[in-house]
Amino acid sequence: MRVKSTYICLFLLLFSFLVKAQKSTDTISFQLLFNKAPLALGKQYSISDKDSLTIDFLKFYISDITFYNKGKYAGKSIEKYHLIDAQISNSYTTHCTLKNKEFDSITFSIGLDSKTQEKGIQGGVLDPTSQMYWTWQNGFINFKLEGKSSLCSTRKNRFQFHIGGFQKPYQTRQEVTLSHSGSSSLMIGVDLATFFNAIDISQTNTVSSPNKNAVMVSKVLPRLFSSHEN
Amino acid sequence: MKIKTILVGLGILCTAVYCGVKKNVLQTPEYFPVPHYNFNNNPTSEAKIKLGNNLFYDPLLSANNTISCASCHSPYASFAHTDHDLSHGIYDSIGTRNAPPLFNLAWQDRFMWDGAIDNLDAQALAPISHATEMGSSINEVVAKLKAHPKYPGLFKGIYKDTLITGERVLKVLAQFQLSLLSSDSKYDRVQKGTASFTTKEISGYNIFTSNCASCHAEPLFSTFRFANNGLEVxxxxxxxxxxxxxxxxxxxxxxxxxxxxxxxxxxxxxxxxRFNTLREVLKHYTQKIKNSPTLSPELKNGISLTKNQQTDLIAFLATLNDRDFIISQKHQINKSFFTNTEGN
Incomplete structure (x- = not known):
């Protein structure tokens, strides 16, 4: 009995060394920004001489983070899905396993793949209490942004972007590829000002179902992301 | 060697238990097709069905604790809402559609009259959140269940911890709904060889197969597809x-x-x-089909049936009524759960 447990301990020790030798864990952080400064929920941002906006709610899924080095697979995020919630700073960071510290590009999706979408109700960050599963139809919202602006002639000047849809012809998951130089850990900037530069919220301010507008808005999203060295 | 044998044995046992559980609840007749519902994502158990039953009958699911699922889906109406043309929700709100009956849901791939939801687990989110149905949210429901004197223990009995999540609530609710199996009508007994149709019913059956069956296919009596049946808007x-x-x-x-x-x-x-009787329904199909570009091709020329044929058809349709399903105790409210709630 004693011999056996010694063997097991030895084996576990060896195994952990092997794993350690092959892979290292790293973190990847998303930094929510507005015009390159940290985003503050509820803060009034001027967007012109007379107009301003505030962002009250921001949540989005990032999935399948994958690292490449010279075109070859170099690692991935530990969790397949990651939900970034502007209200929870812990959610800005996720852990990844890298073969070694070297990588020169990173790819990920904004939103969830159709296989995950089709599976419906799931747990963890996909739990419906995350407020990212539609209630009146099936499917997850990939990117949810809400706030107010003097530009919106809606009730209480609200804008509401619930961007989702995974079935043809309204697919809204978007892929992002960022290049990265150096070997330090990665910080990814997500600048919301880019969103409002690209989308005229006096015209398009309420998108809450899979449709043409949702696809149009989703195509803007990759432009929000940029990589910085830490 | 020994460990290997034990592992293999354990594997076989688990598979056997798992399959046993899978078959246990949905004891479906052999003439039913393969269910659409993916039980691998939500294996069935009696405990889940019982808990799902409690949730189904619990008005806690609504914003002001007045409306339960059963408010619009009564067991005595085959889980539809007798006498209500449109659904009747919280604060006396009236919805825009008729509450459909609930049975044989494992064979359906889309829910709601417009098929908005293609996943039974997700379906309950709609009535829970809708302002004119239960006016609540899954977050609110989860919070109330966590604070409840009985529910945390019941969840623990199933999931081995007291954690109540949106996923668990919805999957347990789905379990109860999946257990609503209607397969004991006279039609079913005829299929099983324990009853036989009368002459009138046979005549009605023949009328059914040549006029209705392309959309209302046996043995579930629907293809569960979508069609325009020529109703005036x-x-x-x-x-x-x-x-x-x-x-x-x-x-x-x-x-x-x-x-x-x-x-x-x-x-x-x-x-x-809009129609209270089957006679009115048949009057629609035989005389009042409204033509439009999306009208079901089967109805382009209406359905032609004499009064006697209609009577026979209705006699056949009556063989599809499943009284045992309506009176089955296991689908009814578990009164002791609600009368003995402490702290209420």
């Missing part, structure tokens, strides 16, 4: 049906084809509950 509701979901004009006025089982209990009929 209600000018107040102005409901375009499935087009609202697909945004495709070809789906204009398409609604989910309902099963013809249990019609005795599920009146009024149609997506807006």
């Amino acid at each position: 209600d000018p107040i509701l102005n409901d375009i049906g499935r087009q609202k979901i697909t945004l495709n004009s070809r789906d204009s006025l398409h609604f989910k084809i309902p099963s013809l089982r249990n019609l005795k209990y599920t009146f009024p009929y149609m997506h807006d509950g």
Whole structure:
């Protein structure tokens, strides 16, 4: 009995060394920004001489983070899905396993793949209490942004972007590829000002179902992301 | 060697238990097709069904604790809402569609009259959140369940911890709904060889197969696809049906084809509950089909049936009423759960 447990301990020790030798864990952080400064929920941002906006709610899924080095697979995020919630700073960071510290590009999706979408109700960050599963139809919202602006002639000047849809012809998951130089850990900037530069919220301010507008808005999203060295 | 044998044995045992559990609840007749529902994502158990039953009958699911699922889906109406053309929700709100009956749901791939939801687990989110149904949210429901004197223990009995999540609540609710199996009508007994049709019923069956079966296919009595059955559009509701979901004009006025089982209990009929009797329904199909670009091709020329043929058809449809399903105790409210709630 004693011999056996010694063997097991030895084996576990060896195994952990092997794993350690092959892979290292790293973190990847998303930094929510507005015009390159940290985003503050509820803060009034001027967007012109007379107009301003505030962002009250921001949540989005990032999935399948994958690292490449010279075109070859170099690692991935530990969790397949990651939900970034502007209200929870812990959610800005996720852990990844890298073969070694070297990588020169990173790819990920904004939103969830159709296989995950089709599976419906799931747990963890996909739990419906995350407020990212539609209630009146099936499917997850990939990117949810809400706030107010003097530009919106809606009730209480609200804008509401619930961007989702995974079935043809309204697919809204978007892929992002960022290049990265150096070997330090990665910080990814997500600048919301880019969103409002690209989308005229006096015209398009309420998108809450899979449709043409949702696809149009989703195509803007990759432009929000940029990589910085830490 | 020994460990290997034990592991293999354990594997076989687990598989056997797992399959046993899977078959246990849905004891479906062999003439039923393979269910659509993916049980691997939500294996069935009696404990889940019992807990799902409690949730189904619990008004805690609504914002002001007045409306339960059973408010609009009564067991005595085959889980539809007798006498209510449109659904009747929180604060006396009236919805825009008729509450459909609930049975044989494992064979259906889309829910709601417009098929907005393709996943039974997710379906309950709609009534829980809708302002004119339960006016709550899954977050609110989870919070109330966590604070409840009984529910945490019941969840622990199933999931081995007291954690109550949105996923668990919805999957447990789905379990109860999956257990609503209607397969004991006279029609079913004829299929099983323990009863036989009368001459009138046989005549009705023949009329059914040549006029109705392309949409209301046996043995579930629906293809569960979507079709425009030629109803005049209600000018107040102005409901375009499935087009609202697909945004495709070809789906204009398409609604989910309902099963013809249990019609005795599920009146009024149609997506807006406009007809109170089967005679009115047949009058529609034989005389009042409204032509439009999306009308079901089978109905282009209406259905031609004499009064006697209609009587025979109705006699056949009556063989699809499943009284045992309606009175089955296991589908009813568990009164002791609600009367003995401490702290209320």
